[in-house]
Amino acid sequence: MSEYRDSAPNSSNTSRTPGSRPFTPNTGDEGQPSPALSVRSSHSVQSLHSDVPAINMGMANMGVGGTSTTSLVDEPFVRSAAGYPRATVEKAAVGKLKLEAFYKDLMGQCIERNQRRKDLEQRLIEESGSSDERKQRQLQNLGAKEGGFMRLRRTKLSVTDFQTVKVIGRGAFGEVRLVQKRDTGKIFAMKILRKTEMIKKDQLAHVRAERDVLAESDSMWVVQLYFSFQDSRNLYLIMEFLPGGDLMTMLIKYDIFPEDVTRFYMAECVLALEDVHRLGFIHRDIKPDNILIDKD
Template sequence: MSSTRSWFQKFQHREKNKDKSGTPTKREIEETTNSPMEDEPPSSATQQKVAAAKEYIENHYKAQMQCLQDRKERRWVLERKLADGDVPAEEQMNLLNFLEKKETEYMRIQRHKMGVDDFDLLTIIGSGAFGEVRICREKSTGHVYAMKKLKKSEMLRRGQVEHVKAERNLLAEVDSGCIVKLYCSFQDQEFLYLIMEYLPGGDMMTLLMRKDTLTEDEARFYVGQTVLAIESIHKHNYIHRDIKPDNLLLDRNGHMKLSDFGLCKPLDRSNFPDLSENENGDGKNSRTLAGGVQYNNKTSAPMRSQQEQLLHWKNNRRMLVCFLSILH
């Protein structure tokens, strides 16, 4: 009761200090101005959340506008074809109504959020440090996919969140016949799920163990497809960093596709000036071999012969062995 009475007295005292117009006094303005304000800048975590929310909203409405434009274009193309084909007006109306019905069903499917309950989980075909890969079948269509299941807590503990983001971004961005296709991704409180293309042919390691030695034509074929797969991700400024036979998968027709982008990294082209165009804009590297190598207007040492390079490599290896023996 005493606390209520003291609060009421302070309130009456404040009301008396106000002028007749109801505006606060100079003393109250100074107290309000001198009150502690939160002038501290937002933390890095808050800035990251703001940037992620901004990117999500921009991408969402950009996709909405693109879908609307695509719908209008599909309707316009159908109307033109019907007009050029001298189709009766009643049949034209029926076809346009059928198109609208299909468009509505497609939009309803897009709004549906995928989850683990939409798939029948089948055999486990692989396991790793963060989770497992298993075969799954979609309940609505019966299509078979490969589900990659990653444990969030383990990714956070090992600091591999950025690698997983890079893998997901690469799979979503690169559309190539030499890369395993990503169909969708979703998550729950414990796991992150990537629904990818299922390749029943196994991997190159299994093929090499089974055949022991490939013929010249087979080796040329698989090496060529490996080069094409690596080139397809290099064109999108990514490097794989984990090329090995286990990550080269085979489809049912024997064609190779590159997989497992957990160690991939975006390529910063500013660190590789030889990949950029020269000042003339002709797309050729500014490199000459007249007595030395001109590399971005800088002259380096002349090119060594093969024997000199081998000798230089051996000397460096000897120095490294001596250095390691001293440390031990």
């Protein structure tokens, strides 16, 4: 799915093993958001600025709803805030995570830009036949591309920037759509969450926990979150689209898996959950519907 990633100028995207996928928001049977585990069909068994994550072994076919992830990282912080209203503690924790994610991303961008310039300078030094004028022009071109890329990152998106192809999932809090970005033609999964439903069912904390996973993770097992924005009614998460469906669909189709296939998918589930646990989260709704599979 790396072809859907908006990459920086002259940068190389980290390749993922073709097959399994990340961690994505889904809706459980009880209307609570459930992360989806991602499975890759390879040789081994998809921050923020958005509002919801999940474990993904596939992706968009899941329903939409609250999160089934629970943050462990902030438990000490919550306990130390005894006496404060729960809402205040949650807001403080979310603010802390947002600041950390913002500055981590900012520093990462700066390091990457400097490294790209150093790499280009090194290549130009090794090119014996290039004139000084040509070398300077290449450095200026890189600077112009970097500036354009930074402006693109600051561009504010809205739902009108995406063309709906079809609805691929529904849940207690909204729906998941297959969409196409109008300016680039790239395909994404758009998760739409109704704010009123999240507030009415007291699921804000779960949604934030799910969001935190997507914001913090750069894991091959967690679905890639590209953009997030909101309007007066909804929260929108623009994520990687995993066209392989989910494990439940496969079970319905094949009924019983051979032993080797079962071992393969169970091994991938273990690896995916282990990765999520390293981030300090627990997946609370592990089931075939929440195990998503990519196209390979």
